[in-house]
Amino acid sequence: xxxxxxxxxxxxxxxxxxxxxxxxxxxxxxxxxxxxxxxxxxxxxxxxxxxxxxxxxxxxxxxxxxxxxxxxxxxxxxxxxxxxxxxxxxxxxxxxxxxxxxxxxxxxxxxxxxxxxxxxxxxxxxxxxxxxxxxxxxxxxxxxxxxxxxxxxxxxxxxxxxxxxxxxxxxxxxxxxxxxxxxxxxxxxxxxxxxxxxxxxxxxxxxxxxxxxxxxxxxxxxxxxxxxxxxxxxxxxxxxxxxxxxxxxxxxxxxxxxxxxxxxxxxxxxxxxxxxxxxxxxxxxxxxxxxxxxxxxxxxxxxxxxxxxxxxxxxxxxxxxxxxxxxxxxxxxxxxxxxxxxxxxxxxxxxxxxxxxxxxxxxxxxxxxxxxxxxxxxxxxxxxxxxxxxxxxxxxxxxxxxxxxxxxxxxxxxxxxxxxxxxxxxxxxxxxxxxxxxxxxxxxxxxxxxxxxxxxxxxxxxxxxxxxxxxxxxxxxxxxxxxxxxxxxxxxxxxxxxxxxxxxxxxxxxxxxxxxxxxxxxxxxxxxxxxxxxxxxxxxxxxxxxxxxxxxxxxxxxxxxxxxxxxxxxxxxxxxxxxxxxxxxxxxxxxxxxxxxxxxxxxxxxxxxxxxxxxxxxxxxxxxxxxxxxxxxxxxxxxxxxxxxxxxxxxxxxxxxxxxxxxxxxxxxxxxxxxxxxxxxxxxxxxxxxxxxxxxxxxxxxxxxxxxxxxxxxxxxxxxxxxxxxxxxxxxxxxxxxxxxxxxxxxxxxxxxxxxxxxxxxxxxxxxxxxxxxxxxxxxxxxxxxxxxxxxxxxxxxxxxxxxxxxxxxxxx
Numbered sequence: 001x002x003x004x005x006x007x008x009x010x011x012x013x014x015x016x017x018x019x020x021x022x023x024x025x026x027x028x029x030x031x032x033x034x035x036x037x038x039x040x041x042x043x044x045x046x047x048x049x050x051x052x053x054x055x056x057x058x059x060x061x062x063x064x065x066x067x068x069x070x071x072x073x074x075x076x077x078x079x080x081x082x083x084x085x086x087x088x089x090x091x092x093x094x095x096x097x098x099x100x101x102x103x104x105x106x107x108x109x110x111x112x113x114x115x116x117x118x119x120x121x122x123x124x125x126x127x128x129x130x131x132x133x134x135x136x137x138x139x140x141x142x143x144x145x146x147x148x149x150x151x152x153x154x155x156x157x158x159x160x161x162x163x164x165x166x167x168x169x170x171x172x173x174x175x176x177x178x179x180x181x182x183x184x185x186x187x188x189x190x191x192x193x194x195x196x197x198x199x200x201x202x203x204x205x206x207x208x209x210x211x212x213x214x215x216x217x218x219x220x221x222x223x224x225x226x227x228x229x230x231x232x233x234x235x236x237x238x239x240x241x242x243x244x245x246x247x248x249x250x251x252x253x254x255x256x257x258x259x260x261x262x263x264x265x266x267x268x269x270x271x272x273x274x275x276x277x278x279x280x281x282x283x284x285x286x287x288x289x290x291x292x293x294x295x296x297x298x299x300x301x302x303x304x305x306x307x308x309x310x311x312x313x314x315x316x317x318x319x320x321x322x323x324x325x326x327x328x329x330x331x332x333x334x335x336x337x338x339x340x341x342x343x344x345x346x347x348x349x350x351x352x353x354x355x356x357x358x359x360x361x362x363x364x365x366x367x368x369x370x371x372x373x374x375x376x377x378x379x380x381x382x383x384x385x386x387x388x389x390x391x392x393x394x395x396x397x398x399x400x401x402x403x404x405x406x407x408x409x410x411x412x413x414x415x416x417x418x419x420x421x422x423x424x425x426x427x428x429x430x431x432x433x434x435x436x437x438x439x440x441x442x443x444x445x446x447x448x449x450x451x452x453x454x455x456x457x458x459x460x461x462x463x464x465x466x467x468x469x470x471x472x473x474x475x476x477x478x479x480x481x482x483x484x485x486x487x488x489x490x491x492x493x494x495x496x497x498x499x500x501x502x503x504x505x506x507x508x509x510x511x512x513x514x515x516x517x518x519x520x521x522x523x524x525x526x527x528x529x530x531x532x533x534x535x536x537x538x539x540x541x542x543x544x545x546x547x548x549x550x551x552x553x554x555x556x557x558x559x560x561x562x563x564x565x566x567x568x569x570x571x572x573x574x575x576x577x578x579x580x581x582x583x584x585x586x587x588x589x590x591x592x593x594x595x596x597x598x599x600x601x602x603x604x605x606x607x608x609x610x611x612x613x614x615x616x617x618x619x620x621x622x623x624x625x626x627x628x629x630x631x632x633x634x635x636x637x638x639x640x641x642x643x644x645x646x647x648x649x650x651x652x653x654x655x656x657x658x659x660x661x662x663x664x665x666x667x668x669x670x671x672x673x674x675x676x677x678x679x680x681x682x683x684x685x686x687x688x689x690x691x692x693x694x695x696x697x698x699x700x701x702x703x704x705x706x707x708x709x710x711x712x713x714x715x716x717x718x719x720x721x722x723x724x725x726x727x728x729x730x731x732x733x734x735x736x737x738x739x740x741x742x743x744x745x746x747x748x749x750x751x752x753x754x755x756x757x758x759x760x761x762x763x764x765x766x767x768x769x770x771x772x773x774x775x776x777x778x779x780x781x782x783x784x785x786x787x788x789x790x791x792x793x794x795x796x797x798x799x800x801x802x803x804x805x806x807x808x809x810x811x812x813x
Contacts, residue, residue, distance in 0.1 A: 025206060025219070025220045025221050026054075026206045027220065027221045027223060028205075028220060028221070028222050028223070029052060029223045029224040030051070030052075030076040030077055030222065030224040031051065031077060031224060032077075032078055032079060032224075032227075033047045033077045033079055033084075035047050037170075039157040039158065039159050039171070040159050040170065041159035041160045041161035041168050041170045042161055043088075047077050048075055048086050051075035052075070053073050053074070054074040054075070054076075054205050055071065055072060055073050055074070055205075057070075057192070057194060057203040057205055058203060058204060059203045060202045060204055060209075060210060061210070062524075062530075062560075062564075063522070063529070064207075064209060064210045064522060065207070065209075068194070068203035070091060070194065070196050070201070070203070071090040072087065072088070072090065072192070072194050072203070072205075073087070073088040073090075074086070074087045074088075074205065075087075076222070078224075078225055078228070080228060080229070081176075081231070081806070082173055082174045083118075083172075083173050083175070083225075084171065085116055085169070085170070085171040085173070086168070086170050087114045087168065087170075087194075088168055089112075089114060089166045089167050089169065090166045091165070091167065094162060094165070094166050097112050097134050097166070097198075098110055098111045098112050098134060098197040098198060098608075099111060099112070099133075099134045099641055100135060100641045100644075101137065101690065101691060101694075102137050102644075103137075103688065103694050104138055104153075104752070105138075105139045107131075107141075107150065108607075109133060110607060110638060111137075111197055112134040112194075112195060112196060113132070113133050113195040114131070114169045114192075114193070114195075115130065115131045115193035115195075116129070116171065116192060117129050117189075117190060117191040117192070117193065118173075118178070118188060118189070118190055119216065119219055120179060120180040120188050121188075121189075121365065122187055122188055122189040122221070123189075123367045123410050124189065124214075124216050124217045124413070124414060125216060125367075126142070126143070126144050126363060126369075127142075127143050127216045127219070128140070128141070128142055128178065129141040130158075130173065132158045132160065132169045132171065134160065135160075135641070135691055136159060136160045136691050137691045138156070138158055138691075140156070142312070143216065145216065145414050145416070146315065149308070149309060151308035151309040152309050152310060153305075153309070153756075154177035154178075155174070155177060155755045155756040155802060156172060156173045156174065156177060157755075158170065158171045174231075175228065176233050176235075176804065177233075179266075179269065179270060179271075179272065180230050181270070181364075182229070182230050182269040182365075183365065184226060184227060185225075186225040186226065186228070188225065189220070189221065189222070190219055190220050191204050191205055191208070191215075191219045191220055192205040193205075197608060200608070205220060206219060206220035211482045211483060211520075211522065212481050214414045214447060214481075216414075217413065230266070230268075231806055232266060232805055233264065233805075234264070234266065234804075235805065236261060236262070236264075236802075237262035237756075237800055237802060237803075238259070238800075238803070239262070239798060240259045240798070241257070241258045241259070241283075241796060241797065241798035241799070242256065242258070242796065243256050243282055243795065243796035243797075244256075244794065244796075245793070246792070246793045246794070247790070247791075247792045258280045258282075259278070260276070260278035260279055260280060261275075261276075261278070262276045262279075262306065263275045267360065270364040270365070271360055271361065271364075271370065272310075272360070272361060272362055273358070273359075273360050274309075274310060274358070274360075274361075275357070275359075276306045276356060277356050279354055279356075279357070280798065281326075281354075282762075282794070282796050282798075283748070283762040285698065286698070286766065287300045288300070288301075288700060288702070289768070290702060290704070291704040291706075293659060293676070295507075295582040295583055295585055296582070297504075297506070300323060302322050306357060307322035307325070308322075310359065310361055311373075313361050313406050313408055314359075314361075314371055314404050314420070316406065316408055316416075316420065316439050317406075317418065317420045317437040317438065317454055318439070318503070319420060319422050319456060319502065320373075320404060320422060320503060321503050323504075324402070324424075324500075324502050324504075325375045325377065325402050325502075326354045326377055327351065328350055330397055331394075331395065331396035331397060332348060332382075332396050332397075334396070335348050338384075339384060340386070343386050345383075345384050346384060346391065348383075349381075349396070352378070352380045352397045352400070353377060354375065354376075354378075355376045355377065355378050357373075357375035358373070358374050359371065359373040359374075363408075363410070367409065367410040368407065368409055369408035369409075369418075370407055370408075371404065371408070372405055373404040373405075374402065374403050374404075376399070376400070376401050376402075377402075379398055379399045380395070380396050381393040381395055382396050398426045398427075399427060400426050401423075401425045401426075401427070402422075402423075402424050402502060403424075403425070404420065404421070404423075404502070405421050406418060406420040406421075407419050413442075413443045413445055414447055415440075415442045416441050417439070417440040418438060418439050418440070419438050420436070420438070421436045421437075422435045422503065424502050426462075426463075430461075431462035431463040432460070432462060433459070433498075433501035433502065434459045435457070435459070435499045435503065436456065436457050437456030438454070438455050439454045440452070440453050441453075449478070449479050449480070450477070450478075450480045450481075451475065451477045452476045452477075453473070453474065453475035454474050454475070455474075456471065456499065457469070457470070457472075458472075458496075458498050463501070468496045470493075470494040470495070470496035470497025470498060470508065471492075472492065472493045472494070473491075474489070474490060474491040474492065475489075475490050476489045482520075483519060483520055483522070484517070484518070484519055484520075485518050485520070486515075486516065486517040487515075487516060488514070488515055489512075489513070489514035489515070489516070490513060491512040492510075492511050493510050493511075494508065494509065494543050495542075509542050509581070510543055510549070511546070512541075513540075514539075515536070515537050516535065516536040517535055518532060518534035518535070520532040524562060527562055528559050528560065528561055528562065529560045529562055531557070531558070531560075532556075532557070532558050532559070533555075533556070533557050534556045534557075535553075535555050536552075536553065537551075537552070537553045538550070538551070538553070539551055540552070542581060547579065548576075549579050550574055550579070551574065551576045552572070552573070552574050553572070554572040554573070555570070555571045556568065556571075563606065564606040565603070565604070565605055566604040567601070567603045567604070568601070568602055569601040570598075570599060571598075572597065572598045572599070573595070573596065573597040573598075574596050574597075575595050576595060577594045577596070578593040583659065584660060584714055585660055585663065585669075586663065589714065592718030593622075594622050594623040594624045594626075595622070596620060596621065596623070596626075597620065598618060598619065598620035598621075599618055599619065600616065600618025600630075601618065602614070602615065602616040602617075603615045610637070610638050611636070612635070613633070613635050614633070614636070615634075616631065616632045617629070617630065617632070618631075624656075624658075626656045626657055626658065627654070627655055627656075628652070628653050628654035628657070629653055630652040630653065631651055632649060632650040632651070633649050634646060634647065642688050642689070643685075643686070644685070644688075645685045645686075646682075646684045646685075647682070647683050647684075648680070648681070649679075649680075649681055650678075650679070651677075651678070652676075653675075656673055656674075656675070656709070657673070657674050658673060658712070658720060659672060659674060661711065661736050662736075668714075669713070669714040670712070670713060670714070670723060671720055672708040672711060672736050673711070674707060674709060674736075675706075676704065676705065676706050676707070677704070677705045679702075680700070680702050680703075681700070681701045683698075683699040684699075685697040692752040693750065694749075695748070695749050696748045696750075697747050697748075698744075698745070699745050699746075701742070702740075702741065702742045703739075704738070705738070705740075706738040706739075706740075707737055708734070708735075710722075711723045711725065741767070741769055741789075742766075743766075743767040743768075744764070744765065744767075745764065746762065746763075746764055747763040747764075748760065748761070748762050749761040754801070754802065756802025758798075758799075759800075760797070760798045760800075762794075763793070763794070764792075764793070764794045764796075765792070765793050766791065766792040767789055769785070769790075
């Protein structure tokens, strides 16, 4: 087997052998203007008659490389405060233009789109995308080569109009909403995109080959901008909110009135300070809770806008999981163990209270990105009382400081290297958790061959019985773009590596090798638009001992027909079985899984239609007759340009599944033989009144039923043998049965009452009956029992108002 050193040398040789000249780039030269432009979508100003034109768009989807038959003409101009865009989008059938109304930032709308891509630093790695739909709904995205920040929202103007030749877009983008370099003559990266929805055609001004997934490396050049001073970037988002919550288990409803502030300040032309003071996250989307039978933590999505916007630098090395901040207190479940005789819990907060959070981030003209993040959560107390009503508090989470520092140097060809440090500190007990890591990516000039790596060292002290130091390394080397892609992947995590105080890791102590090869055909043939075939083989071990854990293989196929029917399937197998060192919940013990295989297929119809349908189904089987199946069906209905519904039904079953049940006092590990059934129903519905206001509904019912049939004892060799509980403390199978339900409703009205300002009204309903051992396989009866349980209802209103410093100062004409 090759050593790591040999593999790295091989990667360097591959890069040197594949240095190809960069693609020629189109150039658009703009001019400074003195004329006042009114953003009305009419293009009456004389400047648009004399501006140079960007045209001759080239298709990217569904097929790359053809001149678009939909003529598009784009013109740009600028002054001291903003850049202006005029796009004339010709269409021979203007009555067929898709004009669906959607919420802001909806990238999957069934609608025609014009998009401007801007990269003021022209680094090929960090760009702004400004979409305007044919219903004049805006979408703004800050994109990097590692992720897209769809939570990034800025204030800009757009208007559209229609005529007998198609439609027109007019835009104004203030410099105060962008980061631009402070140099006399500027060269920006730029591209223009158009989506003709009825033909599902994406075309762009500077060609972007489908073989290259990084579209920013294929931007054209915008020249002519000169002698502009980056303005002072200062904006405030003060808010006030009020809520009422009624818990049927409480005698009275609870009320709250809150106020706070978000602030954005441009420290200079490159770096921005973001702060949130006394934030209120009461209106965020409800988590999709599950009954977790695995030995690993469930990872939930981040829905708080402050932690989703502008965090791309902090996420580069994969060490930051923002849900750790304001998480459930570490001592939440221990409060009941600290009760004195006769005491009961009056209040036990589910989340630590966030006092404030601050982040500074940006990238300078040398392509150096710097980031600083800090957040503080307050002491969190539970309140308990005795029989006489005397109350006292119990500390469930001490005051905690969270900190991140990152430096990221970008290079040509979508390459970078960075250094990041995360730190969690609790002053009251001296507990500290520190992780120092690096991430890097090096690609050849043609963006085909590359080397990607991440590494980190963790240090924890004062948070457990012993000081912990661990390390992690993973890398991938190979051909990462093109029709044929292939690579070798390596992952090493020591048994003491633990980034979970600020990051997220399912489990440590692993050493993994993987090889994959994929062929992607983007050119149409037969009845297909495209097709991809991928094969993977993985070999996994424990890091500490080198013991075998799993040999896995899978094959995947995906394709799209010329009628835009997408479909695919997978086949997965563990031909040797596996050694699972985590399911037993005891160090040094493992469960020996038998060989298994699984397969699934999926189909997705054309989303342009009034009614579309997604379906997915599959099954698995093992050598010891454990088996199961799953399927889902999801119709999507567009009743009009204003009304959209998506319903999803999901069923998952498993029979005679073997899983952990209990550990006895003599360290005997007991497994349960169980049948499980999971049913999930979700409904999303939206009514969009206009491009400024909308009403949305998210409804979800999750039900999981666990029926334990028998018990077995885990032997030292990882196999199971028959086992019977006996004695005074005997358990029955029903003792481990579980019936778990969660029902949530989020009803949200949002009104964009002024640029950057919103008024939101949110009603939430939450039902989660105590899990019980009554196995009820009748879905309707089970649903009725859920509705009969106590509910938590809340209604909240929130006003956020946008204040921009530039709107309050006088500017020279």
